[in-house]
Amino acid sequence: MKSKADVVIIGGGVSGCSLAYNLARAGIDVVVLEKKYLSSGATGACGAGIRQQWSTKENATLAIKSVKIFEKLSKELGEDIDLRQGGYLIIIHDDKGMKQSEKNVEMQRSLGLKVDILEPKQINDIVPILNVKGMQAIGATFCPTDGHANPFKTTFAYANAAKRHGAKIYTHTSVVDIKLNRNKISEVKTDKEPIKTNTVVNAAGVWSKEIAEMIGVKLPNIPFRKEIMVTERLKPMFEAMVISFKDGIYFSQQMEGQIIGGIPIPEERSGYKIIPTFSFMKHMSKTLTRYAPVLKHVNMLRHWTGFYDVTPDARPILGEINGVKGFIQCNGFSGHGFMLSPMVTKLLSDFIVEGKSSDILESLNLDRYKDKKIVKEVSVVG
Template sequence: MKDRVEVAIIGGGISGVALAYELSKRGVEVAVFEKNFLGSGSTGRCGGGIRQQFSTEENIRLAMESVKIFERMKEELGWDIEYYQGGYLILAHTEEEVKQFEKNVRLQRSLGLDVQWLERDEINDIVPELDVEGIGAIAATYCPTDGHAYPPKAVWAYADKARELGAHIYEFTEVKGIIVENGRASGVITERGETRSRFVVNAAGAWSPIVAEMAGVKLPNKPYRHEIMITEPLSHFLDPMVISFHDNVYFRQTMRGGIIGGWGDPEEKPGFNFASSLKFITTMARLLRKYIPALKPVRVLRQWAGLYDVTPDAKPILGPVKEVEGFLQMNGYSGHGFMVAPMCAVLLAQYITGEPLSIPLEPFSVERFEKEVRGEVSVVG
C-alpha cells in the first residue's frame, strides 16, 4: 500500500472512483480506500436513474452537466455502461403539484433543459400502458434526455480507467482514522497502515458523518433505508422512468427486461437498516398493478435495500470545511448520487488542482446549514 499520495479518497462508490479518474487524468496521484468491494454501498443498490428535472438550480445544473459526461462515457472510458436516454415521465396528481411543476419547468427551460409539459390526455403518448385515470394523474412533465444506466458497470468503468492512469484502489481496506496535524487533514489510518496525503476526501456516502467525526467535523447528513425490487424479464415496452412524488414511487424497465423500482416509506426512520420488509413489497406490488394493470401477473424476482445519504435540503455537500483544512466533502446526495456524481467529481478535481470551477461550490458548502436553506422538493422520500 502506498505510504504517500496527493489525495486520499474514502469510499469506493461512484463518487470516489469518478474523482479518482478525474484527478488521475490531471496527473494527480490518488488512492481510494473502500472498506468492502467497489460499489458495495448505495451505488450498487440504486435504481440507476439519471434525471435532470429538479426544482433547484443547483441540482439541475449538476445533473445537466453530468448527462453530458454520461453521453460520452462509453467513448471516454471504453465501457458500455448500458446508458440509455429513455426519458423521465414525472406525474402530477394534485393542483398543488401542477403549480410546482409549472414553476420547475420554467426554471429548467431557463437553464436550457429540453422538458415537455403534458396535459392529462397526452400522458399515454409517452407510456400507452399507464392507467392515467386509475392513478389520478392530471398532468406530467417529460424530459427525453433523462435516462438510466447500470451502476456497477459505471463504477467498474471509472475504476479501470483510473487504475490505468495510475490510481491506487484498495478494496476491503477500512479507514479507521484521519490524520489531522496543525488543523489540516494530512492522511488516513487504515487497518493496513497509514497513507499520508495533501487532501482527504470524504466520499463515504451514508457513512460520511461517521468519517467526518474522525476529523472532528459534524455533518447534518442522515442515512435512510430505501427499498427496491425487480421483476422477471419482460419484452421491452417501457422506455422512460416513471416517477410520482405524490405516491413516492418510481420504476423503469432494465435492458434485460425486468421492471426495477422503489417506494419511499414516509414513516422510515434514520438508521443503518438494510432489511427487506413485507410492507415494501406489498405496497410496491399494489402500486405497480395500479399504474400498469398489465403487470398484475408478473413475478417479483428479488427485493433489497440501500441507504439514502440525506441532507436537510436534499442537495449534496461538496468542498472544504472550515474546521479542518484539506478535508473535502463529497456526500449528502439524498438519493441522487449516481446521477450527479460525474459532474461533482469534475468540480472537486478542479478545486484540488486549482482550475477555474465550472460551477461554484459555495451553494454546496456545509456552511449553508448555518442559515435557512431552500430545499429540493422533487424527491422520492
C-alpha cells in the first residue's frame, strides 16, 4: 500500500471512482479506500435513473451538465455504461402538483432543457401501458433526454480509467481514523497501513457522517432505508422512467426487458436496517398494477435494500469544510447521487486541482445550514 498521496478518497461508489478518474487524469496522485468492494454501497443498490427535471436550479444545472458528460462517457472511458435516454415521465395528480410543475418547467427551460407539460391524453403516447384514470393523472411532464445507465458498469468504467491514469484503489480497506495537524488534514488511518495526505474527500455515502465525526465535524445527514425490486423479463413495452412524487413510485423497463422500480414503505425507514420488507412488496405491487394493470400477472423476481443519505434540504453537501483545511465533502446525495456524479466530481476536481470554486460549490457547502432560509429540493420521491 502507498504510504502517502496527494488526495485520499474515502468510498468506492460512483462518486469516489468518478472523482478519482477526474483527479488522476489531471495528474494528481490519488488513492481510493473502500471498506468492501466497488459499488457495495448505495451505488450498487440504485435504480441509476438520470433525471434533469428538478425544482432547484443547482440540481437541475448539475443534472443537465452531467447528462452532457454521460452522453460521451462510454467513448471517453472505453467501456459501455449502457446509457439509454428514454425520458422521464413525471405524473401530475392535482392542482398543487401542476403549479409546482409549471414553476419547475419554466426554470428548467431557462437552463436550456427541452421539457414539456403533457395533457392526460398524451400520456399513453409515451407509455402505452399506463392507466391514466387509475393513476388519477391530470397531466405529466416529459423530458426526452432523461434516462438511465448501469451503475456497476459506470462505476467500474470510471475506476478502470482512473487506474489507467495512475490512481490506486484499495478495496477491503476501512478508514478507521483521520489525523489533523493544526486544523489541516495530515493522515488517514486504515485497518491496514496509514497514508499521509493533506486532502481527504469524504465520499462514503450514508457512512459519511461517521467519517466526519472522526475529526469532530457534524453532518446533518440521515440514513433512509429504500427498497427496490425487479421483475422477470418481458417484451419491450416502454422506454421512459415513470415517476410520481405524490405516490412515491418510480419504474422503468430495462433493455433486457425487466421492470425495475421502487416506492417508500409506509412504516419507519430511517436507520441502517437492511432487511427487505413484505410491506414493500405489497405496497409496490398494488401501486404498480394501479398504474399499469397489464403487469398484474408478472412475477417479481427479487427485491433488495439500499440507503439514501438524506440532508435537510435533499441537496448534496459539497466542498471544503471551513476551518478544516483539506477536508472535502462529496455526500448527502439524498437519493440522486448517481445522476449528478459526473458533474459534481468534475467541479470538485477543479477545486482540488486548481483551487477553482464555483457558485454551485459555494451554495452547496455545509455552511448553508447556518442560514435558516435554506432552499429545499421538492422534486423527490420520499
